[in-house]
Amino acid sequence: GESVGLHLPTLSVQEGDNSIINCAYSNSASDYFIWYKQESGKGPQFIIDIRSNMDKRQGQRVTVLLNKTVKHLSLQIAATQPGDSAVYFCAERGGANNLFFGTGTRLTVIP
Amino acid sequence: DVKVTQSSRYLVKRTGEKVFLECVQDMDHENMFWYRQDPGLGLRLIYFSYDVKMKEKGDIPEGYSVSREKKERFSLILESASTNQTSMYLCATAARPMGYTFGSGTRLTVV
Numbered sequence: 001g002e003s004v005g006l007h008l009p010t011l012s013v014q015e016g017d018n019s020i021i022n023c024a025y026s027n028s029a030s031d032y033f034i035w036y037k038q039e040s041g042k043g044p045q046f047i048i049d050i051r052s053n054m055d056k057r058q059g060q061r062v063t064v065l066l067n068k069t070v071k072h073l074s075l076q077i078a079a080t081q082p083g084d085s086a087v088y089f090c091a092e093r094g095g096a097n098n099l100f101f102g103t104g105t106r107l108t109v110i111p
Numbered sequence: 112d113v114k115v116t117q118s119s120r121y122l123v124k125r126t127g128e129k130v131f132l133e134c135v136q137d138m139d140h141e142n143m144f145w146y147r148q149d150p151g152l153g154l155r156l157i158y159f160s161y162d163v164k165m166k167e168k169g170d171i172p173e174g175y176s177v178s179r180e181k182k183e184r185f186s187l188i189l190e191s192a193s194t195n196q197t198s199m200y201l202c203a204t205a206a207r208p209m210g211y212t213f214g215s216g217t218r219l220t221v222v
Contacts, residue, residue: 009151034210043115043201043213044154089153098144098169099211103153 012108019077021105023090028071032093035064035075038104039086047075047088077107085109114138115204115214123220130189132217134202143185144211145169145177148199160185192221 013019025033031052036044050057050064050073057064063076073090087106091099118133134143144159146169156169158177166177174196178186185204189196197220203211 036213041215043203043215044211046210046212049210098156098159101146101154103151 009103010106010108012110013080014110015080015082017080019075019080019084019107021075021077021088021107023073023075023102025071025073025090025092027092027094027100028068030092030094033064033066033073034091034099035062035073036089036091036101037084037086038089044089080107080109082109082111115202115212117200117202117214117217119217120215121218121220123222124189124192126193126221128189128192128221130192130219130221132187132189132200132202132219134185134187134204134214136183136185136204136212138204138206139182140204140206141182142205143179144203144205145175145185145187146201146203147171147196148201148216154201157187189219192219194221197221 034049035047037047038044048059048062048064050066055066061078065074077084085108087104089104090102093099114137116135124130141162145157146154148154155171157171157175158166158169160166160179163179163182176188200217200219202214205211
């Protein structure tokens, strides 16, 4: 079966620093990946996605990197702000066309 | 923007009760999903539906059923609530199986 995991369950960064959140996946056939942000008491919100034919995609202050060789996905947040404090999930689309989610990394921004 | 509305934010039910969790979307999306979210376990798929009156089991369907009588509404039913069903329940919708939009969640406590 598919396994989507994260290297660290928690991450603390100083305000203004860059954050990097990592995710490993096991299904080499996955063709689409998404990062979600979940703030306390809210449902997950879409941040950025990337297809498997890309290595990098940039959004506003966020960049997703995909390394298919080692089946690794990362989310980079530039100039991290207190409002970035949340749990971040990666998700992959496997063969059944459903999304499979990782367990999440809690990002804490220290003022 | 797609809006996904879950009828209750917090719910407390007794063991053995029949529980209905409602989810309504305001777009014409075919795909709807129910997940539960537990600490350390991430999001686990309970049931999903690709169309009206269609339903498919997810990874953990035991103890649950669903109903999709109208395209905009997807209900999750706990036939006889048990304490191990205490969890955060998240509904999601997608026009295609990409980039889900989540509701705010229902935190269910079974006592």
